[in-house]
Amino acid sequence: MHHSHSSSTSALSLADLPGPDVAIRPLHHPWRWISGGLVILLLAVIGRAFAVGQIQWTVVGEFLTAGVIITGFGWTLLISACALVLGVLLGFAFGIMRLSENPILRFAAWLYVWVFRGTPVLLQLLIWFNIALVFPRLYIPGLIDARMVDVVTPFVAAVLGLGVNEGSYLTEVVRGGISSVDKGQKEAAHTLGMTPGQTMRRIILPQTLRLILPVLGNSAIGMLKFSSLAATIAMGEMLNAAQRIYFINGAVIELLFVCAVWYLAGTTVLSIGQYYLERHFGRDGAAATRERRWFKGWARRPVAPGEA
Amino acid sequence: MTLAVKAVGIRKSFGSHEVLKGLDLEVAYGEVLCILGPSGSGKSTFLRCINHLETPNGGYVWVDGAIMGYELSRGALEGLPVKRLRAQQSQLGMVFQHFNLFAHRTVLGNVIEGPMVVRGLSRAEAEARAMGLLEQVGMAAKASSYPSQLSGGQKQRVAIARALAMEPRVMLFDEPTSALDPELVGEVLEVMRNLARGGTTMIVVTHEIGFAREVADRVVVMIDGEIREMGVPTHVLSNPGDPRVRSFLSRVLA
Numbered sequence: 001m002h003h004s005h006s007s008s009t010s011a012l013s014l015a016d017l018p019g020p021d022v023a024i025r026p027l028h029h030p031w032r033w034i035s036g037g038l039v040i041l042l043l044a045v046i047g048r049a050f051a052v053g054q055i056q057w058t059v060v061g062e063f064l065t066a067g068v069i070i071t072g073f074g075w076t077l078l079i080s081a082c083a084l085v086l087g088v089l090l091g092f093a094f095g096i097m098r099l100s101e102n103p104i105l106r107f108a109a110w111l112y113v114w115v116f117r118g119t120p121v122l123l124q125l126l127i128w129f130n131i132a133l134v135f136p137r138l139y140i141p142g143l144i145d146a147r148m149v150d151v152v153t154p155f156v157a158a159v160l161g162l163g164v165n166e167g168s169y170l171t172e173v174v175r176g177g178i179s180s181v182d183k184g185q186k187e188a189a190h191t192l193g194m195t196p197g198q199t200m201r202r203i204i205l206p207q208t209l210r211l212i213l214p215v216l217g218n219s220a221i222g223m224l225k226f227s228s229l230a231a232t233i234a235m236g237e238m239l240n241a242a243q244r245i246y247f248i249n250g251a252v253i254e255l256l257f258v259c260a261v262w263y264l265a266g267t268t269v270l271s272i273g274q275y276y277l278e279r280h281f282g283r284d285g286a287a288a289t290r291e292r293r294w295f296k297g298w299a300r301r302p303v304a305p306g307e308a
Numbered sequence: 309m310t311l312a313v314k315a316v317g318i319r320k321s322f323g324s325h326e327v328l329k330g331l332d333l334e335v336a337y338g339e340v341l342c343i344l345g346p347s348g349s350g351k352s353t354f355l356r357c358i359n360h361l362e363t364p365n366g367g368y369v370w371v372d373g374a375i376m377g378y379e380l381s382r383g384a385l386e387g388l389p390v391k392r393l394r395a396q397q398s399q400l401g402m403v404f405q406h407f408n409l410f411a412h413r414t415v416l417g418n419v420i421e422g423p424m425v426v427r428g429l430s431r432a433e434a435e436a437r438a439m440g441l442l443e444q445v446g447m448a449a450k451a452s453s454y455p456s457q458l459s460g461g462q463k464q465r466v467a468i469a470r471a472l473a474m475e476p477r478v479m480l481f482d483e484p485t486s487a488l489d490p491e492l493v494g495e496v497l498e499v500m501r502n503l504a505r506g507g508t509t510m511i512v513v514t515h516e517i518g519f520a521r522e523v524a525d526r527v528v529v530m531i532d533g534e535i536r537e538m539g540v541p542t543h544v545l546s547n548p549g550d551p552r553v554r555s556f557l558s559r560v561l562a
Contacts, residue, residue, distance in 0.1 A: 184408035187361055188467075192422035192474055193398025195391050202425060207412050 059254040072241030080223045086163025091170025098175045116168035125161035129233040158230035177208035217274030309336045317367030329533040342520035345530035359400040401471030405483040407463040409455040416451040441469040461492030481512040
């Protein structure tokens with residue numbers, strides 16, 4: 001017979017198999033507990049450090065709802081929204097131009113991306129803010145004739161600086177999105193008799209928009225934070241407001257923490273919105289989601305210098 | 309016999325590679341013409357030249373009283389604005405190998421797109437007619453599905469309905485069953501057979517010799533960018549004169 005467990009201690013013979021009700025003890029993961037415990041400890045240490053540190057938490061609470069801060073946060077939201085809209089408009093305009101049949105339009109779009117993606121956004125903000133040094137008057141015959149300093153207020157400079165810069169990133173995103181809509185659909189639209197404009201508006205762009213929605217969500221979150229750079233050009237947004245307060249009362253870290261709380265609140269709300277927006281647009285089947293995931297990866301991939 | 313399509317001296321090169329070497333073809337209304345030939349023989353390119361998805365480098369295509377993409381003026385062909393070319397293209401229904409359905413539109417949305425945008429039909433009217441066409445291709449039950457939820461055969465039947473919705477003078481098929489799983493080929497060929505029976509003028513680029521033999525009024529065999537054989541299927545398929553056509557047919561019929 002095959003009853004020979006004496007030959008090997010590891011072999012389990014059929015005769016020794018337990019019944020179906022045998023107790024099952026899953027593998028324990030002690031390191032998960034240990035590493036988790038370590039992280040909790042670390043967080044507790046950091047938390048305690050801040051609790052006993054030189055921070056007057058009452059001041060943080062007091063200024064969290066101060067009128068100046070709330071007004072500043074309102075400006076932060078307004079700058080971010082306007083700059084994002086401007087960026088999206090420019091991104092679509094130049095993204096479409098990048099794929100134009102006309103080489104001069106293609107070159108212009110390339111130039112735009114090259115200049116505005118290739119220089120720091122802070123520098124661009126300062127240049128917009130000081131644009132009056134180059135062009136003292138803004139004169140468009142029959143439309144406008146004014147001193148540049150009156151036109152380009154800190155708010156306008158902030159929106160232009162952030163929006164034009166964002167547009168240069170979104171140009172590449174839109175170009176990628178348009179390219180990834182399969183060419184066959186464009187041909188199909190043409191054989192139905194749709195003009196290039198109709199094809200772009202009704203077939204290509206709606207699908208592009210879906211593809212780039214996650215990227216736009218990231219842009220919105222990024223914009224909310226980048227708007228703090230406008231503090232350097234005397235725009236009275238939240239960070240600038242906080243600075244003006246702590247120059248007087250000296251509660252530097254307290255007011256910076258107030259800002260951190262509001263920025264986090266803003267980005268959290270945007271993240272939640274992005275989640276639902278993506279879920280809403282992801283309803284027509286798994287294929288679209290796959291493409292989108294792929295595209296997300298693409299959009300985050302650093303672009304080679306030659307492509308810029 | 310009234311002519312629907314007349315191609316004259318069509319030449320097309322991609323770079324230095326000459327794909328089409330001056331092709332002539334006439335198709336009459338109500339006729340079903342199948343274009344056969346080995347891959348790389350230029351048959352798809354020829355079809356795409358007929359509806360100007362590819363612009364021929366030489367020659368021209370006449371469709372129902374007008375030259376595609378051009379206007380005859382003082383003895384020369386003057387290029388037409390893109391809007392008028394598109395209007396001409398919409399007279400030639402096109403069915404693609406890879407379906408090319410609009411991924412963001414439902415089945416019904418795909419079929420009403422052309423009639424609404426190009427012909428200016430109201431949504432209600434376009435939908436009513438689209439449902440009739442979807443009925444005809446057996447896809448009415450899937451009207452609210454998205455393309456990603458359909459099988460290849462179903463996609464192709466929707467694509468046929470979409471092309472028919474523009475009430476084209478001629479239907480062009482570019483290897484309509486080549487991208488399908490073998491068991492899905494039949495349902496698409498069945499729809500095409502019904503169209504042919506209904507008197508639709510069709511130019512079909514295909515590898516389905518059986519379909520050509522059964523449905524085509526005439527077949528054309530292309531080899532290396534030239535038409536080598538043209539005639540009724542029984543004659544061309546069973547008794548080709550050209551030795552290269554004979555070798556091609558013996559390979560596909562084997």
